Amino acid sequence: MFTSFRTEHTEGFIEYRVEDLTGLRTRICPERLKRGIGGVYIPTYKDEDCPFCPGLIEEVTPVFPDGKRIHIGESITFPNLYPFAAYHVVTSITHEHSVPTFTHKQIADALSGQVTALKKQSEYVSINWNYLPSAGASLPHPHLQGLCDHQPDTLPSRYLLAGEQYHKTHGRGYFEDVRKDAERSGRDLPGTILFWYAHPVPIGEREIRCLLPLTTVAEFSDVLEDFAADLISLLGFYRDLGTSAFNMAIFFGQNKDRNTFSAFCSLISRINPNPLSTSDTAFMERLHLEPVILTLPEELASTWREYAQNMPNVPTIIN
Template sequence: MEFVKLIKKTELLSPPDFKPEIQEIEYRRDPLTGSTCVINIKRAERAKQAQRIADVSSEVIKETKKGCIFCPEQIREETSKFTSNIHPEGRIERGECIVFPNLFPFAEHHAVATFNNAHFLDLNQFNSQMIVDNMLACQEWMFAVHNSNSEALYPIYMWNHMPPSGASIVHPHVQALVREAPTAAQERLLSKSKEYFESRGQNYWEELIETEKEISERFISENDSLAVIASYAPRGFREIQFIFQEASSFTDLNTKQISDFSAAIKKVLQGYKKMGVGSFNLITFSGPIGKKLDYYSLNAKIISRPFPQGVYTNDTGTFERLQDEWVIEFLPEDVAEKMRESLST
């Protein structure tokens, strides 16, 4: 396993006195996929014209609550229902979580799952139980979909929190998908992991955990269920990976593994909150339902997104959208150091 990096220096004369300043530009390559990113930590110091505010304004919460279809007053009247082959009652409920079909799907099987009745939850307000209920309810829906269509094989658990992450609704919720074909990224991870296994005789993900633990620059924590590591070559700010020890699909996860995953997410969100984060994306990269793969381990990534406010500086531009080159402002090693504290409690 190789962690390839190339450091270049760039010199400029910076105002106000135009003295020479040298900045480091670090190019990194993902050890499995070869996906590249470029890191300049000085970019985090940019005086962004849209300045971050400390908290989401209560005005925004109040305004978006009016007519929110995920709030308890409307959810049962305003959201759609599954057909009876998926669920006899049309929606799956567990605790305060409700799972129902996405009204505007981008997959043949695409659901939405709320966490609870609260219209807004800040990052430090999610507790493990809400996440557990949400994940188990999504799993129940995934199994129901798979039972009704055996070709629906690739589950995705996806969580966009607050509008800068792509979420159109403030009320906390996740999306669950089951596709007949994997996404391009998922397909690449599966095929590269298989190649790795065939040429080296080892599961890449198990080796990654061992190697990262040994180096201990990006390793954050580990238990029987999963390891938490800051990604070597991130595709998002403050990117953290969750890698499972004994599962290759999201639907393989048992109650204990889901409980450990939820606890780890809760702690990462608390760590993000301390770093001033107010929006994030989390997504799983899952093998197929019902097929345990020895060359692949279920993994998930979480990244921070710009703070929710009226006008903000987006964290992705043309390089990310059109060149597939990820410009990053934070060193993974610094993210790991800050996050270790939150995960150790």
């Protein structure tokens, strides 16, 4: 599923990896963890004038053409005032402005709000989350963003196009083979309800993907409760490893893509907010389009197994 080679240096190694299907490349340099950049510093954010806090949200955010917003539990979904997609909706997840951990209901309700707003869209849909400003959130108040465009974005389009070719050549879906390969290699994350695995050619730190048993956003409702439960476990895992900030994207296909594409989620951890604004994204990621990653996916999966054994809410792992 991918090719790799290592070069050794006096302190360790660099492992270069290329995903066979997409040609996406990454390099993994575990020794760079020793630099110890990033800490657990999480500032508290004032809620003054926050447009997503109760009170102001009903006054300053737009409404859908029917004159309403979508309310599910604490979540409120509305059109983005400053869209960067043909259809762009925002879901404020909680009443609270600053939330260190989320309940299952908060995440499931917010995802339901997104699905309700997006399910009638017939083109390429994604549900996304930047959590904390160091992960790109322009407002610290937790919120999801749903996008829909005529064309799939760069990453999903690679899987959509190459997945079609893979199906023609091999007579089966690419994602079936991704799953088998992850299980064979021990990169799967047992104890989750849906199928999650440490992605072998990570495009971000500690990348974990979920292969969803569905294609379109409308079908996501069927597994949304399970997805929310797994996400809470995985965010707890990230926090245990020292990072609270993260990005998440769930990519959906259209009905016509059903045989060759599976909806999937990508989750990556990000550097925590810090006083110097030190970034975990620099010229390699932004200009070379080649991520420098610190954690080997195989080690991430192995760490998860140890973590999950001691976590009360994760079912017993059967090795």
